[in-house]
Amino acid sequence: MITRAFDRSAMSWSYEMHLQPMLSANDIEGLPFGSVFGSVPAHTVSKRHAHQDGEMFIVLAGKAVVVLGDEERELGPGEVVHLSPFGFHEIRNESDEPFDIVSIYWEHIPSAVAALEQLPPRGQLAERTLVFCPPPTPNGGLHLGHLAGPYVRADMLVRALRSMGRDARYVTGTDDHQSYVAAAARLRGTEPAEVARAEGDAIVATLRSAGVGYDRLTRPAADPEHAGRIRELFSRLAASPAVKEETRETAYCPACDLSLHQAFARGHCAHCGAASDGEICEACGRPGEARDLTDARCRICGTPAVTRPERALWLDLDAYADQLRDHLRDRYTAPDLQALVERLLDEGLPPYRLGRTGTWGVALEDGQTLDAWADLALTFLDAARTETEQHGPARITLFLGYDNSFYYAVLLPVLAFATGLAEFLPAAFVTNQFLHLGDAKFSTSRGHAVWAADALAAAGPDAVRLALLREAPEGRVTRISPERAGRLTQDPLYRGAQDWLGGFAALAGRSDGRVPGTGAWTDAHREFYRYLNLATRQLDGLLLPESFSARGYVRQLESFVTRCAEFRATEEAVRGVPSLAEEARTSLALEYLAAKAFAALAWPVVPELAQRTWDWLGLPAQPLREADWTFLPAGSPVAPGAPGTTAAAATGRS
Known part of the structure; x- marks a missing residue:
């Protein structure tokens, strides 16, 4: 028999509350869940967090508000609440007593994946x-x-x-x-x-x-x-x-008769030793008065700083x-x-x-x-x-x-x-x-x-x-x-996109300057279409402020262009076979769809090229980013040439 007892003296501080291990697979072989005793002190809010596990709180004592996403519920002794995977939650105890719980948690990956799909x-x-x-x-x-x-x-x-x-x-x-x-x-x-x-x-x-x-x-x-x-x-x-008015010693340049602060002062940060102006260090981010700089000098004339009393409002x-x-x-x-x-x-x-x-x-x-x-x-x-x-x-x-x-x-x-x-x-x-x-x-x-x-x-x-x-x-x-800064047009995405888009001139000639409708689909076509939508969702995820990454976005976009170029290279061999004409139509329609998707996905990065591509496809206004990509209408005309060429750019906007 294995027993555990709620013991405040055995608890440690984590998630901005008190926690004590209860039972887990380390204690009982094959146990499919973990568990802890928890206690949120009076007038305390636990850390807001999420995890891949499902979780249940069983309330032992006290009352508090449990928050899950936009939902709030006040719970008391004997009540139970389930928290779904990846749901941000916290406990807000506004009472004068501790809020004591048992937390039981388990990992079920299908549920976690399903929860992610509900949070695009x-x-x-x-x-x-x-x-x-x-x-x-x-x-x-x-x-x-x-x-x-x-x-x-x-x-x-x-x-x-x-x-x-x-x-x-x-x-x-x-x-x-x-x-x-x-x-x-x-x-x-x-x-x-x-x-x-x-x-x-x-x-x-x-x-x-x-x-x-x-x-x-x-x-x-x-x-x-x-x-x-x-x-x-x-x-x-x-x-x-x-806010109070106070007199304090302030860095001063007697030669310039100048109160030294911010840009007027130069020295070294008292915290990290890096060269710094007054009031803030760019290296470590710490604030400080100019008088606290080591070797403080006047930026205007270089005279070593002295101090003098100055009266001002202080916050x-x-x-x-x-x-x-x-x-x-x-x-x-x-x-x-x-x-x-x-x-x-x-x-x-x-x-x-x-x-x-x-x-x-x-x-x-x-x-x-x-x-x-x-x-x-x-x-x-x-x-x-x-x-x-x-x-x-x-x-x-x-x-x-x-x-x-x-x-x-x-x-x-x-x-x-x-x-x-x-x-x-x-x-x-x-x-x-x-x-x-x-x-x-x-x-x-x-x-x-x-x-x-x-x-x-x-x-x-x-x-x-x-x-x-x-x-x-x-x-x-x-x-x-410095060499790279002098060769900015040689970026692999910049060149790769232009090469891929340039190939549309030949495709447009093959279809009389019009976008074909889809015909018969192959497994490769299905997976390429799936890729266009999945890649869009991945790029969307890099735009959330919480996960924003311009670097990641550019690399994903470069991968997108590479994938589109590979699709063309693979499909090209069958596009001239008469018995595969129906499959060729789907292949070409997917290429035009990829160009449409590229224009919308690339517009935040390379707006001129993206806008020219959008205009070349005959689409109105500015690029529109769809959650699930819809095909261009069959028979839609495209401009002469290809996106980025003189003929196409002549009708576009910059």
Whole structure:
């Protein structure tokens, strides 16, 4: 006889609750399930999670709400609940007593597979999505390293959502009030407003040349109403009990008579030792005051920094730490971002200075201006609120560089809490690391860069987008060699797609320029059609913010083109045999269907080639991504030549 007893002293902490092993196959040979005692403490929520197992909770004591997906049930002693495989669940105990259960779980793969089939990726995408990208700082042009971060990847998602019939809007702008703009103006001997205007115009033109379409563009220095709107939000922020006016020692350059912060300060991070500007370290993502830098110097003249007392409003971020933890547990955060924020919360959040000594930015009282990052966060909230008022509620997905993690995952939510605008915060954060040129970061000051405008002019937007999406720095630093950067049109997908599509000229001639209807099917035809639909679902899965991967998408799309080319090569031998004419018709109809599918699947990556293919097939408007591919009507005419040729492109859109 084997017995087990509920024993709180024997429990360990896991899944944000107490667990104690009960019985499993390790105890009883052949036992087809595992089991544990569990206890969720009073006023605690267990970790939201899912797994491939089926599971039952048998309630021993207490009352709590069990959440499974969108369902909620309050359970008490003697009640039982079944949790299906891959269903996200948690236990919310709002009572004053522990909620004690027995959990019994088992693996049944057919049930797990069936549950996955009920959760197609497309069904998990919102009907309305706002895709935000951090506005680039207009202190210089965009190089390929900039473009490889959030901008093209976010455009890829927006195009994919639109091709599925979803409502998606792209929001970005220029970060005009950054200290880097003011620093650049000092170094150039001009005014910050002129730098913001000229460089901002160039950035917008580059994004447009790269095929990045935006629906809302925030440019604070060019918006006469921006300061008023932001000051109204700031007044809400200043009323928070977590905001206090304090005098603190601040880094200062006596030679320039300049308060050193952010772009004006340069030294080494006190945490990781990497070269860093003031307030944030790009290498480790940790925040800190410029005065804390090792070997802090003035960026303008190089003079070693001293300190002086300055009075300003300071925000106690740590006062919102618990609210921030609760907020982020309900959001998707990329693994690198999640690890950083958890570390920062465990270490204790530092206070944040809201006003800066200077003249560039939104003017506050006492000769100070609003901190540029606080300005940026309030601009984000203002834009999200305006979008919602004008176009209705939407799920917000934010693409951002890892170096901005603190500002968007900590400072932004806290400012939203303090101003009562938490409903406009991102539901998902999709991060990127850095793309390096060779073995070093892109650097404007060292001339170690390939300018995006030059690359776009030389290779065209499709080739540039494809190269940057293939090497997207997702979850890691990636590299592109100077040689590769000079041969962007040699990408294997870019060349393979053009070769495959070029072969349609001969096929169109064989069918008098019209798409044939299907005839007799072979097993190979059936499996190729199955592949077109399965490949589409796999690509759909890479578009979920929680699993977004531009790199994976490009490689899957390359495999798609290879599979289509192999199908043609195999089928070509039987297309001239009279007795197999019915099979040949099906084979050709499948090829045209593959071209239709390619146009829709490739539009987020190489929009010009995809649009030309769609137009060549005689299809209207922009590519439409079907869940299950429907054949082109028999007899449909196609344009002369093949997709990508001069004749076909002449009637297309770019």
